[in-house]
Amino acid sequence: MRPRENHTPFVAVIFGLTLTIIAAFQIYIFREPTRIAADEAHDKSVAVAEGRALFVPYCTACHGKQGEGVAGPALNDRQFLAETSDQTMFSLISSGVPGTKMPAWNQSLGGPFTDQQVSQLVAFIRNWEPTAPDRHAEAQKGDPAKGLIIYKSTCIICHGANGQGTDRAPALNDPAKLAQFDDAWYAFAITAPRVDCQLRRTRLHPRRGRAATAASAGPAPPAGAACAPRLRAV
Ligand code: HEC
Numbered sequence: 001m002r003p004r005e006n007h008t009p010f011v012a013v014i015f016g017l018t019l020t021i022i023a024a025f026q027i028y029i030f031r032e033p034t035r036i037a038a039d040e041a042h043d044k045s046v047a048v049a050e051g052r053a054l055f056v057p058y059c060t061a062c063h064g065k066q067g068e069g070v071a072g073p074a075l076n077d078r079q080f081l082a083e084t085s086d087q088t089m090f091s092l093i094s095s096g097v098p099g100t101k102m103p104a105w106n107q108s109l110g111g112p113f114t115d116q117q118v119s120q121l122v123a124f125i126r127n128w129e130p131t132a133p134d135r136h137a138e139a140q141k142g143d144p145a146k147g148l149i150i151y152k153s154t155c156i157i158c159h160g161a162n163g164q165g166t167d168r169a170p171a172l173n174d175p176a177k178l179a180q181f182d183d184a185w186y187a188f189a190i191t192a193p194r195v196d197c198q199l200r201r202t203r204l205h206p207r208r209g210r211a212a213t214a215a216s217a218g219p220a221p222p223a224g225a226a227c228a229p230r231l232r233a234v
């Protein structure tokens with residue numbers, strides 16, 4: 001009779017190997033998302049760098065080195081970036097904006113760039129988003145000196161040199177009224193989204209161009225406000 005074989009060492013080795021494989025797999029599963037995230041971050045930073053290399057020679061003349069806007073609108077702008085999806089930005093850059101100085105950039109539309117290059121430009125512009133200034137709010141913060149320039153060039157005709165009013169328009173320097181209404185009310189009165197007001201609105205924000213027209217739905221009226229300027233023609 002053969003002696004009973006001792007399988008114990010063999011079983012122990014198999015068991016040990018199995019544990020090792022399971023452990024290795026766990027580590028793999030655990031590390032995979034980190035690896036994927038690292039790869040994605042790497043791809044993104046490559047796209048951003050490639051996008052920058054295109055933006056600097058081709059776009060800064062009109063959009064500024066920091067995307068602050070020159071002849072073209074600011075792109076490094078919180079509101080623009082929040083409102084514009086990557087896809088929309090891709091088509092804007094691809095097709096340009098007909099009837100404006102913004103040319104088409106995609107090869108499929110006669111421009112110089114491939115889809116990939118346009119995507120890289122989008123990645124570069126999108127990369128501004130976390131630090132993009134709220135230029136719209138800054139523009140609304142108000143600058144009395146600039147306001148005076150606009151007042152003297154435009155408003156004075158109807159509201160008078162000292163805001164005392166004329167036969168064309170009411171006084172703006174009425175202390176009671178100034179005390180009664182806040183800045184938001186005045187901002188609304190001046191930019192009120194009426195057909196009559198829109199011409200003036202667009203003229204006051206020429207740089208925002210199309211964006212200003214799109215925003216012509218205007219700010220919501222502050223509580224209790226009436227749209228003051230009811231001009232038939234400006
Ligand atoms: C010759 C001037 C010019 C150049 C060069 C130019 N743009 Fe523009 N771009 C404009 C103008 C002007 C507009 C605004 C068009 C309008 O009124 O809607 C604009 C609009 C845009 C918009 C939409 C902005 C918005 O608020 O809707 C994007 C995005 C844009 N440009 C990206 C680029 C990129 C990227 C490049 C470089 C590859 C570039 N532009 C080069 C003039 C230019």
Ligand code: HEC
Nearest residue numbers: 151154155157158168169170177186189190228229230234
């Ligand atoms: C063509 C004449 C005209 C011009 C130019 C004009 N306004 Fe007026 N504005 C009026 C008239 C008329 C009213 C009164 C409208 C009403 O009460 O319905 C008015 C009302 C206002 C009111 C509300 C005043 C109130 O007490 O109800 C404000 C604020 C105002 N304008 C600011 C401005 C500013 C700022 C400018 C320049 C950017 C300007 N207006 C340019 C004619 C004008």
